[in-house]
Amino acid sequence: MLPPLIRGEHRSCFGVTEPDAGLDTTHISTFARRREDGGYVVNGRKVWTSTAQRADHILLVTRTTPIEDCERPTDGMSVFYTDFDRSKIDVHEIANMGRKAVDSNAIFIDGLEVPEEDRIGAEGEGFKVLLHGLNAERIIVAAAAVGFGMYVLEKAAAYARERVVFGRPIGQNQAIQHPLASVWMRLQAAELITYKAATLYDQGKPCGLEANTARNLAGSAAYEAAFRAVRTHGGFGFAQEYHVERYFRESVLNFIAPVSEELILSYVAEKALGMPKSY
Ligand SMILES: Cc1cc2nc3c(=O)[nH]c(=O)nc-3n(C[C@H](O)[C@H](O)[C@H](O)COP(=O)(O)OP(=O)(O)OC[C@H]3O[C@@H](n4cnc5c(N)ncnc54)[C@H](O)[C@@H]3O)c2cc1C
Incomplete structure (x- = not known):
């Protein structure tokens, strides 16, 4: 994942913050559901995602187990680095007071397919x-x-x-x-x-x-x-x-x-x- 980023061939954005969770990251609701034939399907939304206008990849933080089913709130989260598939992600720029060189966005993810190999670390260990x-x-x-x-x-x-x-x-x-x-x-x-x-x-x-x-x-x-x-x-x-x-x-x-x-x-x-x- 890293060499193409360092060579400047990939442009990545980082999706953690969500409108309804804010700084309370364990309460995100973007969910990656495991498919029976392998991989995941992600649905949810993120806000303040910098550079999403031009990104071709996203480092995405999701839940893979609902928080209610977890022993600790930090359990059940997973991180993916995957293609920013614009047929499944809608991007809306947020007008703001600065950083004109870097776009800020609200993004809406609907049925994004993510292969298993795009997960970073073990499933459910994403918070770490x-x-x-x-x-x-x-x-x-x-x-x-x-x-x-x-x-x-x-x-x-x-x-x-x-x-x-x-x-x-x-x-x-x-x-x-x-x-x-x-x-x-x-x-x-x-x-x-x-x-x-x-x-x-x-x-x-x-x-x-x-x-x-x-x-x-x-x-x-x-x-x-x-x-x-x-x-x-x-x-x-x-x-x-x-x-x-x-x-x-x-x-x-x-x-x-x-x-x-x-x-x-x-x-x-x-x-x-x-x-x-x-x-
Ligand atoms: C220009 C810009 C770029 C950003 N880029 C990215 C990005 O690329 N990817 C990404 O995922 N996020 C990004 N963010 C999001 C950023 O990390 C969050 O805005 C930030 O973490 C604050 O979260 P929030 O806006 O939801 O505030 P909230 O969580 O709603 O908090 C609002 C206010 O309440 C205070 N507050 C909340 N809870 C408590 C508490 N328990 N005790 C005391 N005070 C409290 C906060 O300190 C804050 O002042 C960006 C934000 C901006 C503005």
Whole structure:
């Protein structure tokens, strides 16, 4: 599955989120029914599936046993990597506030046939398969947020150095300097915990806390960098010409996907501080 993806021959999308389950992934209802002559037939719907307009494959998370028949909610799920058969999947683009280079979609799956060999891992063990990839994703999006934050911060600093008001650069005012300096420090810290998470991941060690912390610190610092870039640009921060309004819109996603800030905080409270699970 991987070599054609890496060579760029396959374009894949990832279908986990469903409209009626949200972050509560074990409550998805997309179902892969086993056929007597082998393989599966999938019915269901997904939402926010990125790049489904152009994908030719999908990494698809389904139930293969209804949750009511499972001992634990995490049982009875399966993961497939299979052809994105457009005769069986309807794709509707969702208009949204950013990411114009990446389409977001609601998809409706009706009778998608999936051969047995397209299943990843054992049937019913899909939740474990899914978890295996999530920390890596958190680390990658944290690293992206650090880069985004540093880029936007430099744009703000450059404007602050050049824009002259009251006879001096606005960047000479501490009210402009301090928030930008504070974001710089937050981004440095976020970068370090991102590297720590990546190192643990590469060593095959547990890294859930570090990966989630990195994702949250980097994402919130990136958001602050973009917000401060808009503020530093004053009226022009609101104009499309300087792009900072766009970066600000893009940065909001850091609190939402691939996992929300609320869920990260709940996870850290539970795993780092030993408090009761709240979700
Ligand atoms: C641009 C974009 C691209 C995406 N790409 C993909 C993709 O390619 N594939 C895919 O499968 N998904 C994708 N997603 C989905 C994304 O992962 C989800 O939107 C995200 O996980 C949040 O789920 P939800 O939108 O259903 O929110 P909900 O689960 O409905 O939550 C709504 C709000 O309630 C809060 N909340 C819910 N439960 C609790 C609780 N117990 N405690 C505290 N707060 C709670 C959440 O934190 C959130 O703020 C994408 C989303 C976006 C916006």
